[in-house]
Amino acid sequence: MSTNTNFLLAIEDLTVSFDGFKAIEGLNFYVDSNELRVVIGPNGAGKTTLLDLICGKTKATDGSIKFKNKELTKLPEHRIVWEGVGRKFQTPSVYEALTVYENLEVSYPKGKSVFGSLFFKNTAEVDGKIREIAESIFLTDLLDRPADELSHGQKQWLEIGMLLIQDPELLMLDEPVAGMSVSEREKTAELLNRISKGRSVIVIEHDMDFVKEIASKVTVMHQGNVLAEGDMETVQSDPRVIEVYLGH
Amino acid sequence: MNNFLSLIAEKRGLPGVLILALVLLVLFPLTMDINNLNLAGRFLAFAFVAVGIALSWGYGGMLSLGQGVFFGIGGYAMAMFLKLEASDPESTAAQTTPGIPDFMDWNQITSLPWFWEPFHSFTFTVLAILIVPTIVAALIGFALFTRRVTGVFFAIITQALVTIATILIVGQQGFTGGANGITDLRTLMGWDIRTDDALFTLYYISAVLLIGCVILGLWLLSTKYGSILTALRDREDRIRFSGYNVAYFKVFIFAVSAMMSGIGGAMFTLQVGFMSPSLIGIIPSIEFVIFAAVGGRLSLVGAVYGALIVGYAKVMFAEAYPELWLFLIGSVFIAVVMFAPYGLAGLYDKYARPHIQRFMREKGWLKDGASPTLPSASTEAK
Structure with missing residues (x-):
């Protein structure tokens, strides 16, 4: 199998096939610590599938995904979260029946077992952390509102907040600004730049x-x-990229 | 303890529990004769199951159509203890083999089967009532939830299990009493359970235990576990990525609901004096769900009222038109699901609560604009 690397995330020879259709085939992909990586590509390129594979939602047919040199492909979803991988889904996935506060509390990385959660105490530290995160995702005033009353953009932020409170080393965001207004988009860009300090972030974006x-x-x-891989300018001037994607 | 109570009060469940306690512990005993009180006590035994269903279905999203299995385990465990006590060698002297239950003797069984032996002990019986349903539910839950069996598939499998259980009981007549069940139960450790005094006491024990179960359920819902349960009901796929092993969280609440059902079964046996497969089959199991649905599946207190109301309706209607009862109860279920998905508790919230609130405000009992006003009945979660 693959050897240990200095990368935070090292994906090698990754293949997944759905009834013979190979959505990902022999993919190699590396992410450094503290790196912000954007993944682009036309529809059906396998971007979301890649995130699904990393976070365990989809199981790989072949290949390896190593996070801090630990193999993730055999771990169940919640264990991958415990390792420090957070995932935001394309459509905002928050717990609508719960308030913003409860959404963040449920995501707080303590009391993860059944009995741990029964005897979980909302201490000043927990409360402070929840309020701090709420502040950073612009939702302080809405803490007591049920999540289903939030706007689309606010739900997107809440889901990002639910990941931030777990303080993951790798944060994966699937189209975080889809459906957002211009001002929301600006705030999100600022948020992303802020939260990418001290952790690695993978963003899928169109x-x-x-x-x-x-x-x-x-x-x-x-x-x-x-x-292709590289900085934006190199990639944009790559003739193959222009051919399959940017040129159309 | 203070902390415990304040938790419940904060979760808006306490006023509802107090009213329920008043109805069950004061109003009913004062206004009913012993026959009616005993009838209410039987409905309360069913209410244990309904409260469990409100927890596992209403909050956890697991619709079990097989709660009769757990009701039956509790009921049969109690019946086996009582039957052994009723089958002492003197009163069974006329049998071929004295000292064993009468139905065994009729089925040419000459010694007590091994699994009946421990039911000579009351301590063992009580532990069995509490633990066996819990373990059975945990095993079923573990097998199904780790394989991510959900929704209608879960409902069908639980329904199949209750069918298997009744077929097994009916088929093994010599060991279980078959279709007749275990009948002619008389005393509990020498205490005649058929007297009016005993029925009165048993009613109170049922009511107190039931209120205890409601409080336990409200406490569960008030913790972080309760929030996680609601979250996994709505977005099971998402909660895994908040770092939870979903299967264990579902197993736990399913086991709790099974334990409550087992207690209900035991209290039923005590108050009625028999236990039979007709009480735990598919139809009773679905009726349990209807109790919770009519009361309001997000209301533990509502589940109790649902059991009482549907129970009385059944007695009144089914005695007059027994063949129409199943059609009526089926239509009620469909109507509730379509027009009042949160049951009576939901209707109370929508139509009665605003008026009561306004009235209380006019009387100055309620401060204007105070946000935690009257408790919502249709949801007891935070």
């Missing part, structure tokens, strides 16, 4: 202006594999 605003390094995916 919006090229937004990508330019946040990206240092871009990976272009096409047909289940990496087509």
Whole structure:
């Protein structure tokens, strides 16, 4: 199998096939510590599938995903979260029946077992952390509102907050600005730049202006594999990328 | 303890529990004769199951159509103890083999089966009533939830289990009393359970235990566990990525609801004096769900009222038109699901509570704009 690396996340020869269709085939992908990586690519390129594989939602057919040199492909979803991988889904996935506060409390990384959660105490430390996160995701005034009363953009922020409170070393965001207004988009870009300090972030995004605003390094995916990698300008001038994606 | 009570009060459940306690412990005993009180006591035995269903279905999203299994385990465990006590060698002297239950003798069984032996002990019986349903539910839950069996598939499997249980009981007549069940139960450690005084006491024990179960349920819902339960009901796929092993959280509440059902079964046996497979089959199991649905599946207190109301309706209607009862109760279930998904508790919230609130405000009992006003009945979660 693959050897240990200095990368935070090292994916090697990753393949997943759905009834013979290979959504990802022989993919190699590395992310450094403290790196903000944007993954772009046309529809069906396998971007979301890649995140699904890393966070355990989809099981790999072959290959390895190493996070801090620990193999993730055999771990169940919640254990991958415990290792320090957070995932935001494409459509905002928050707990609508709970308040904003409870959404963050449920996401707080203590009391993760059944009995741990029964005897979980909301201490001043927990409360402070929840309020701090709420502040950073612009939701302080809405802490007591049920999450289903939030706007689409606010739900997106809440879900990001639910990940932040777990303080993951790797944060994966699937189209975080989809469906957001211009002002929400600006705030999100600022939020992303803020939260990417001290951790690695993988962002899938379609919006090229937004990508330019946040990206240092871009990976272009096409047909289940990496087509090009580099900074935005290099990638944009790569003729293969222009051919499959940007040119159209 | 203070902490415990304040937790419940904060969760808006306490006023509802107090009213329920008043109804069950004061109003009913004062206004009913012993026959009616005993009838109410039987409905309260069913209410244990309904409260469990409100927890596991209403809050946890697991619709079990097989709670009769757990009701039956509790009921049969109690019946076995009582039957052994009723089958002492003197009163069974006329049998071929004296000292064993009469139905065994009729089935040419000549010695007590091994699994009946421990039921000579009352301590063992009580532990069995509490622990066996819990363990059985935990095993079923573990097998199904770790394989991510959910929704209608879970409902069908639980329904199949209750069918298996009744077929087994009916088929093994010599060991279980078969379709007749275990009958002719008389005394509990020498205490005649058929007298009016005993029925009165048993009613109170049922009511107190039931209120205890409601409080236990409200406490569970008030903890972080309760929030997680609601979260996993709505977004099971998401809660895994908040770092929870979903299967264990579901197993736990399913086991709790099974334990409550077992207590209900035992209290039923004590108050009625028999236990039979007709009380635990598919139809009773679905009726248990209807109790919770009518009362309001997000209301533990509502589940108790649901059991009482549907129970009385059944007695009144089914005695006059027994063949129509199943159609009526089926239509009620459909109507509740379609028009009042949160049951009576939901209707109270929508129509009665605003008026009561306004009235209390006019009388100055309630401060204007005070946000935690009257408790919501249709949801007891935070």
